[in-house]
Amino acid sequence: MAKKNKQQRASSGMNLSDTQRNLIQHASIILVFFLVVYAFFNPLFNNQQLDWHDIKHYKGMAKESADFREATGEEALWVSTLFSGMPAYQTSITYPGNWFWDIDKLFYFGLPRPANYVFLTFLGFFFLLRTLKVDPWLSGIGAAAFALSSYHFIILTAGHTSKANAIAYWAPTLAGALMAYRGKWLLGGGITAFFFALQVSANHYQMTYFLALMLVSLGIVYGVHAIREKQIPQFLKASAVLVMAGLLGVLPNLGKLMTTNEYAKETIRGKAELAAAKEKKDSGLSFDYAMEYSEGKFESFSLLIPNVQGGPSVSTAGKSPEARKNAVRLQDGRNVIFTYWGAQRSTAGPAYAGAIICFLFLLGLLLVQDKIRWWLLTITIIGLMLSWGINFEWLARLCFSILPGYDMFRAPTMYITIVEIALPILGILGLQQFLSSEIGKEQKQKALYIAAGVTAGLCALFALIGPSVFDFIGDAEESRNQLPSESLRSYRASLLQSDAFRSAGFILAAAGALWLYLQDKIKDAGVYVGIGLLVVMDLLVVNSRYFTKDKYISTRRFNAVYEPSPADKFILQDADPNYRVFNMTSSDGPFNDAITSYHHKSIGGYHAAKLRRYNDLISQHIGIEQQMFIQTLRANQQQLTDSLIQSAVAQMRAVNMLNTRYIIINPQGQPIQNRSAMGNAWMVRNIQRVNSPDEEISALRGTDLRTTAIVDHSIFEGAFAKQLEGFNYQADPGARISLSAFTPKHLTYDFNANSEQVVVFSEIYYNDKKGWNAYIDGELVPHFRANYVLRGLRIPAGSHTVEFKFEPQSYHTGNSIALLGSILCLLFFLGALGWDNRTWIQERLGKSSGEE
Numbered sequence: 018m019a020k021k022n023k024q025q026r027a028s029s030g031m032n033l034s035d036t037q038r039n040l041i042q043h044a045s046i047i048l049v050f051f052l053v054v055y056a057f058f059n060p061l062f063n064n065q066q067l068d069w070h071d072i073k074h075y076k077g078m079a080k081e082s083a084d085f086r087e088a089t090g091e092e093a094l095w096v097s098t099l100f101s102g103m104p105a106y107q108t109s110i111t112y113p114g115n116w117f118w119d120i121d122k123l124f125y126f127g128l129p130r131p132a133n134y135v136f137l138t139f140l141g142f143f144f145l146l147r148t149l150k151v152d153p154w155l156s157g158i159g160a161a162a163f164a165l166s167s168y169h170f171i172i173l174t175a176g177h178t179s180k181a182n183a184i185a186y187w188a189p190t191l192a193g194a195l196m197a198y199r200g201k202w203l204l205g206g207g208i209t210a211f212f213f214a215l216q217v218s219a220n221h222y223q224m225t226y227f228l229a230l231m232l233v234s235l236g237i238v239y240g241v242h243a244i245r246e247k248q249i250p251q252f253l254k255a256s257a258v259l260v261m262a263g264l265l266g267v268l269p270n271l272g273k274l275m276t277t278n279e280y281a282k283e284t285i286r287g288k289a290e291l292a293a294a295k296e297k298k299d300s301g302l303s304f305d306y307a308m309e310y311s312e313g314k315f316e317s318f319s320l321l322i323p324n325v326q327g328g329p330s331v332s333t334a335g336k337s338p339e340a341r342k343n344a345v346r347l348q349d350g351r352n353v354i355f356t357y358w359g360a361q362r363s364t365a366g367p368a369y370a371g372a373i374i375c376f377l378f379l380l381g382l383l384l385v386q387d388k389i390r391w392w393l394l395t396i397t398i399i400g401l402m403l404s405w406g407i408n409f410e411w412l413a414r415l416c417f418s419i420l421p422g423y424d425m426f427r428a429p430t431m432y433i434t435i436v437e438i439a440l441p442i443l444g445i446l447g448l449q450q451f452l453s454s455e456i457g458k459e460q461k462q463k464a465l466y467i468a469a470g471v472t473a474g475l476c477a478l479f480a481l482i483g484p485s486v487f488d489f490i491g492d493a494e495e496s497r498n499q500l501p502s503e504s505l506r507s508y509r510a511s512l513l514q515s516d517a518f519r520s521a522g523f524i525l526a527a528a529g530a531l532w533l534y535l536q537d538k539i540k541d542a543g544v545y546v547g548i549g550l551l552v553v554m555d556l557l558v559v560n561s562r563y564f565t566k567d568k569y570i571s572t573r574r575f576n577a578v579y580e581p582s583p584a585d586k587f588i589l590q591d592a593d594p595n596y597r598v599f600n601m602t603s604s605d606g607p608f609n610d611a612i613t614s615y616h617h618k619s620i621g622g623y624h625a626a627k628l629r630r631y632n633d634l635i636s637q638h639i640g641i642e643q644q645m646f647i648q649t650l651r652a653n654q655q656q657l658t659d660s661l662i663q664s665a666v667a668q669m670r671a672v673n674m675l676n677t678r679y680i681i682i683n684p685q686g687q688p689i690q691n692r693s694a695m696g697n698a699w700m701v702r703n704i705q706r707v708n709s710p711d712e713e714i715s716a717l718r719g720t721d722l723r724t725t726a727i728v729d730h731s732i733f734e735g736a737f738a739k740q741l742e743g744f745n746y747q748a749d750p751g752a753r754i755s756l757s758a759f760t761p762k763h764l765t766y767d768f769n770a771n772s773e774q775v776v777v778f779s780e781i782y783y784n785d786k787k788g789w790n791a792y793i794d795g796e797l798v799p800h801f802r803a804n805y806v807l808r809g810l811r812i813p814a815g816s817h818t819v820e821f822k823f824e825p826q827s828y829h830t831g832n833s834i835a836l837l838g839s840i841l842c843l844l845f846f847l848g849a850l851g852w853d854n855r856t857w858i859q860e861r862l863g864k865s866s867g868e869e
Contacts, residue, residue, distance in 0.1 A: 039153075046157040050139050053161070057557060058132040060569040067131065068570045069176030073578055074623040077611035079109030085761060086111070093761040094788070095823045098614035099622035100631050101597060101675050101806075102781040104280045104788070104825075105761075107220075107626060112272040114835030116843070117218045121182070124215075131173040134181040138188075139164035141212075145188040145442070148196055149389075151449050154545040158552055159445035163188070165556035166437045167323065167369040167563070174563050175365055183224035186216035187231075187438055193262070194232055195389070197255040198239045206258035207849025213266030214842050220273065223426040227435055231396050232259075238392040265845055268838020272831030279787055279827045284626040286425050290710040291633060302427055304417055310428040311406025311413075313360030313492070319367030320436065321375045322476060323559045324516040327356035327491075327509050330363040333565055343505045355501070358491040358509055360408055361430070368433045369559050370440045372520035373527045373552050376472040378440045381447025383464040384456060393443040400435030448548070451531060452541055462535055469528035473521045480517035484510035523555050578612060582684035585616050594618075595697055595759050596678035597779075598688075601643060608635055613681075620675050630710075630806050631781065637714055638671035645669075650682065667693040674722045674804055676779035697756040698766060700774045701726045702746040706738070714805045726777050726803040733785065737801035740811055747772035754812075754819070762823035769816045778808040780821065788825035793817050 033041070055062065078096065082105050085093040096105040112118070124140070125133035142163040146156035172180050189212040197205030217225055236256060243252030267274065281287055286302055318325045331353050343354050357364055378397075382390065406413050406429030416423045451461055489506040501509075530547040533539045539547070581589060588598060598617035603610035607621035614622055620639065627635075649665040650657065666680065666689065667673070673693045680689040703725040707713045713729045720727060730738035752770035759765075764780065782802040783789050791800040791810055794817050803809035812819060851858065 042153050046143070046153055047140070050157065050161055050164075051136065053553060053557075054128075054132050054136050054139075057560070057564070058129070058135075061129040061132055065569045065571055066129070066575055067174065067176070067568055068575065069174075071176030072178070073176075073575070074611040075108075075176070076579070077613070077615040078623060080615050081761060082109040092828075094825060094828060095761045096614075097761045098618050099611065099624060100608075100627055100781075101618070101620050101779075102783075103622075103624070103628055103631070104276070104783065106273070106276040106280050106828075107624070110276075110828075112270075112832050112835055114272055114832040114837075114839060115218060115269045116836075116839035117214045117269050121215050121218055130178060131181060134173065134178065134185055135164050135169065138169060138181070138185040141185050141188040142438075142441070145192040145195075146445060148192040149442075149446065151445055152452075154542075154549070155445050155449050155452075158448075158545065158549045159441045161549070162371055162374050162441040162444070162552050162556065163438060165553065165560060166371065166374075166441075167366060167556070167559050168434060168437055170560040170563050171366040171368075174568055179219055179221040180224055183216055183219035183221035184434060186212050186219065187224070187228055190216055190228060191231065191235070191438075194235055194259055197259050197262075198235070198252070200251075201853065202255040202258045204849050204853040205255070206262040207846040209259055210262035210265040210842050211846040213263060214269045214839075217266060217270040217274075222277075223431060224434075226422055226426060227432065230399070231435060231438075232263075234396050234399065235392050238388060238395065242388050262845075265838065265842045269835050269842055271838060272828060272835040275827040275831035276825065279825075281425070281626065283628055283630075283783065283787070285629050285632050286626055287629055290629060291714065292709075292711050302424055304414065304424075307417065307424060307427045308407040308413060308429060310361055310364075310430045311408050312404045312430045312433065313408055314405055316359045316361075316367070317401055317404070317433075318475075318479070320370040320433075320440070321372055321472065322479060322513070322517050322520045323367055323369040323562075324356070324512040325367065325479065326359035327512060328562060329366045330355060330357045330361075332356055332562070333567060339508050339511065343502070343508050354508075355505070356509055356512060358489045358494070358501075360492045362493045364430075366563055368430075368437060369556070370437050371552060371556050372472065372476065372523045373548065373555060374440050374444045376468055376524045376527060377444030377448050379447075379472060380451060380464055380468040381443035381445075383447070383467060384450040384461070385443060385446045387446070389446070390443060393439045397436050397439045400432045400439065403432035404429050404436070406430070448544075452534070452544060458535060465528060465531055465535070469524055473524040473528070476517045476521035476524065480514045480521065483513050483517065487513070489513075523551055527551050579615050581616055584681045584684045584686060584688045587687055588617060588679045588681075591678070595676075595756050596694065597676050598679045598681065599643075599672060599677045600681040600684075601647070602681055602684050607643070608640075617679075620672065620677055628781065628783070628806075633714060634671055634806050638717055642669040642672055646680075662689055663692055666691050669693070670717055670720075670722055674717075674777075674779060674807065695723060695779060697780075698754045698776050698778045699723060700752055700754065700770075700776050702748070704728055704741055704744065704775065706730050710805070717804060722777075722804060726775060726809055727805070728801060728803055728809065729805075732802065736799070740799055740801050741775070744773065744775060744811060746775070749774070764821045766819040767816075768812055768819050770812070770814055772814050774812050774814075776810050776812055776819075777803050778810070778821070780808050781806055782808045784808075787827075788823045790822050790824055792820040792822065795820075 061067075078099050081096055081098045082093045085091070092105075092110055094105055094110060096103060096108050099108070124137050126136065128136055139160045141160075143156050143160035146159050147153065151159070169181060169184065190209055193205045193207070193209030193212060195205070196202075196208060199205075213228075216228060236259075240252055240256075243249050313326070316326050333353060341352065345353055345355070382394065402409055402412055403416065413429065450456060451464070487510070489509040490500055494500060527548050530539065530544055530551075534541075534544050596618065597620050598613060599620050600607055600610065600613040600617075603613065603621070605623070607613075607619075609623050610619075610621055611623035613619040646665050646669060650662075653661055669677075672680075673691070673695050676694050676696055678691055678694045680691055682689060701724055705716060705720060705725050705727045707716055707727060707729050708731045710729060710732075713727055716727045728737050728741065749770050749772045752772070752774055754766055754768045754770075754774075754776055757765050757767045768774075768776070784800065784802075789800075789808070791798050791808075793812060798810070800808055800810045800821075808821070810819065
């Protein structure tokens, strides 16, 4: 029998099975998109990289942790080079228990960033459409449309790689949920768990929050349908499996989630400490801060017309005579032009989904009868309204008040990403319906005329009357009373007009291909090729506006930013590395700069979630002290002496208590050596008791912090007060304390005194069972917060070894659970795959046994 089977296969020659043909077809589609990605990102394959702002700062904030890991094989968990010290959970920490971090890297296929994210986004969306039974070639067109939508490219130019990575896993996660609700509940659950684990691992929780909103709305739509069709048991079964899948997807990430949740409560996204902040918002971000980047309602038309309100706030002028006439030359030599005139304070560019996709979306609304249409329409409307933020204030405030977690995130413009995934799904479903035989020609023709007429007509309307209707003045320009010139306004009008006509042209070209199909002038293949090429051309041309040649630089030039300046080199000669640096010269400002952290322990830094108390210290003390210091230098430029400088530095109480030994005021010159820096630790003779955080931070301004520790006795039910009960200072001229050993997570001090002392350490307090523990001669002892942000410790008389160890239980417990979660999630996924394909597996095993 085996011999006969072999003869049959041999006689078939080049005849391919359906499975082989499908594999070749799918591989061809993926290869075509790979070539598109390769062509667009060609400089990345030729030893160049993007000049990423955020990635440059990331390398600065992550260097200490990476160096520690390489040297010891352990995780530092605490970073001392940012904001005088903070948990490293959101900088550069690995969680070995989460296997999905390594699985994620496998999906990059060795491609350079950010080409890997675009390719991954394509694969995920292609998988989604195939699970919806969409033709492979149409799935390829839809996947290209989503992957190439402009928002993805705009965030990549800024280096928002975790966001791009998180969005890439939206589509396959949704695919699993849809499969579960469409009957394949076990396989759908397995796929949902697997890709949701990857999505959460991408570490952009705002994108995870958006995905959760989409999944909840999907459940509601299918729930309503189940009630109407009396299919409640099936719905409940699928929902239960998906809830379990979601939990399994979370488990591998529990280490990161536990530490982040613990840390978030102490950051600017957690509960406010000061009364003024509490009045605005008791916890989370303030409403005004969260709504800072809200899209204007009219700006939503950029999904259809890319330059409907101009491009980026600042864009390269280019070679156009009209653009050069309105260009401004910046200090770095770039000629730029301010084309944006929308409602936002600034923008990196409009979210353009593609004119053809908008046309197909409307076609899908008219032709698709599946209940998925109502889900996609719902999330489109929700995404649009939420993206308006402050410009649709009643809804924004309602969500801010009642939706769990909504107040943890900012930039409502990001909600437009929900719209950008809904449009191509329904658009491609509509195109497939148009090409099917299920609908009559007359209905197709009517839908075609309506969809093309509305979308192309709207574009034509903007092009023809827009220049005479709009004033082309941005809200930010109007509020600053910096109105653009007539010439610039005219240029902005021309951008609107040209892009409106451009979008209309692409819509009419795509509609023309469908009209020819209805007239039997072209076949399905002609539609695939025609619309596929139009979609790719349309989006790539718009994306090339952001990925200009000046965005790419050589790796050597990219790394040049980390070359130490003369000021850095001078500081690095200091044999004692345990001090801090205040760099006042960063172009982004000291508190948006992590380049300094590449070389030094900085009192500044770059991070989206600073510790709240440290942020309070910046706003109420460090920032003010910096301004006063700079004013003193400017006022005395002609008679600037060392004594005058040191006198000015001595007034910077907050800066000095952070042990800021060097202040950079000129990177090309010698830094100021601050002789008023208070060292790693010092003994105080007075305890100034206060009764609120407001009193504590205010007291820093008029107190001699060398001799006095300010302690809030209202915190933790008076726990700090109990530690200091009965303390009576006794002078001891010979008392000493010095830092003898340092790693980011373990500090050792040698102490010697003839009397009991209270010591203040220039280290950031982060306790309440969150990780930092104090030890005296190896015995765990309590410590308290002093001076609003620092650590204090009561030490008995004698010679002692004092240690601070960062031992966060959340990390170790979470990592153990993550390992178990990784195993369970993978077993569920593989088990679901095996069960769904059990017949095929049995056939393969049977054939294999037969041949033997």
